[in-house]
Amino acid sequence: MAVTLKDVASEAGVAVSTASRVLRGDPHPMIGAGTRERVMEAARRLRYRHNVYARQLALGRSEVVGIFASALMEGVNLAKFQALESAIRARGYRPLLGHTAGHDELQVQSAKEFISSAVEGVVVANAGRGHRHALEVLAERRIPIVSLEPLEGVEADIITVDRRAGARLAIRHLLDLGHRRIAMLHSQLDRSPSWERYEGYREALAEYGCSVDPSLLVPIVGASRDGSYALGYETARHLLAIQPLPTAAFCSNDEIAIGAMKALAEAGLRIPEEMALVGFDDIKVAAYAPVPLTTVAQPVAAQAEQAVALLFEHIANQGPERPPQVVQIEPRLVVRASCGAAAAGRERRAEA
Template sequence: MTTPTLRDVAQLAGVHPATASRALNPQTRPLVNAETARKVLRAAESIGYQPNPIARSLKTARSATVGLVIPDLTNPLFPPIVRGIEDVLTTAGYNAWIVNTDNDPGREERQVESLRSRQVEGLIVATARRDHPLLLRLHRQGVRLVLVNRRVDGLELPSVTADDDAGIAMAVAHLASLGHTKIAHLAGPQQTSTGVSRARAFRHALLDQGLADDPRLTVECGYWSEAEGAQALRRLLDSGAEFTAIVAGNDLIALGCYDVFAERGMTCPDDMSVVGFNEMPFLDKMRPPLTTVAIPHYEIGVEAARLLLDTIEEPDRHPRSVLLAPSLVVRASTAPPR
């Protein structure tokens, strides 16, 4: 008992395999007599025929598959983005292979290699660093790339990002309106474009609010993680700096702060207000629920997939980038200073 092939369908419908192929393909179906096409479809249906994409790509040299390179799928930020990507891809007849890099360049290289060997038609990459030799090389080799959330210095690639300037400005304005004047920033890693742009936006936002920009109140995290966020906040507190609110580089960094509050007997928001960034799932279930800058995850995925499909269909098109508007979600982690 083997799985049915096109030959079986053709035989059952009493036509040539070439005819069956055309009948089964919506684009080529008009070439086939309507009655014949109906017969073929019925035959295919009756034996449970599924086209074999491996055989198909043998001839077409296309895989209808794209690679999705993310740091770690267990980070709740990614599932909604992946969902948006997948919804667009499937309607276009494409599928996604997902790989996790764990932010390890070696692993990333191997995973990308494996994707390329499977003939993916392009890559959506959410792991870009400002200096990223692998992406540089892939671009030079003509691999179609779309970046999500991040950019690479000196490399003009299609990308989808949230408007960091606007998002951070909202966070700072919110804290300022509550009466905070000494606000700290736990910046994301400065090897990532997002870490840099949010830190820069933070300084601008302070000035816009007429607040002093004290460089000692900005601390960099080595990774976008709770542990690094916690570590950064400990350093800041231990330095003796005075502040009443924190703008975190992202939500994970903000959640890391919660651990430090517990360690040090501080309460949020009474002793310290915190704003995150990203609006990853479940923040409303935290104690206290985290105020954050929401970015449209699903839309980000949708746009990323569209950009990639665009470059596949129109390889010579000038790289287009999409900037999506964030919004502030006020919850209970922010309050006026004591």
């Protein structure tokens, strides 16, 4: 059995309670400097580490917040997780990862684990399809939730990037370059992130007096675990089948775009001359794609920081119960070569 407070106390010749107070750094009960030193020394010698379980039990607070993630492998999700992780640690709490790796049936399971671990709050890094039920389980327990993704039917603060604005940036960029037949590779439009991108797409077109041509909407079918390159590759087939061929395509994320890039290259199309491509997310590899990818960057760090800050407000104010907030963070366009705008030289950045 590991070394306990009792061991430290008897080693130092004091009572358990005194040892606890010293080690916790509790200044109030005026412990003598000598005693303090003896306890510290004993703890050091015995290599004492407190036991989280006993601590939580006594404290009534777990100092844990859950991070809900359905697919760390995809796109920027891992970056989001990392940012959340350090924001949480920065506040002295411990993050608890609930990762379902694409297995939707694990989501409720994961929520239950959060409850068993008495998380004081949950932040959703990315939601996945079956999130609704899982998050309800948490909401029922009045566990504060904040999300980095739009969530339907769940009471939670939402801190997302403004996907509409992002899509507008991307599409305007293409329109400015003269493109008019712009395809959109999209996942289910009934899910909010896709829908928002679609709205931005429509709005930007409208600004230029164009309307959406339904034949240019290419659904991404199927779902892949660990990365969607293959999905983009497959979907590009349908893109290529459109007659007459669009001159540009807006992809729902970078992995799709890079997957599509391969299919287009195999079909002999030159990028950007014969087909321009825009992605979404700005994942690390985007700059190293076959043709460096122009894409909409998510300000992941800012997003995570704001989300965690909001969550801790909730955790602190047990009382007031203010209505859920929605914050939209402005994304920016990162211009690389895949649209033909900045064919040479360093990347250019267009602010939102």
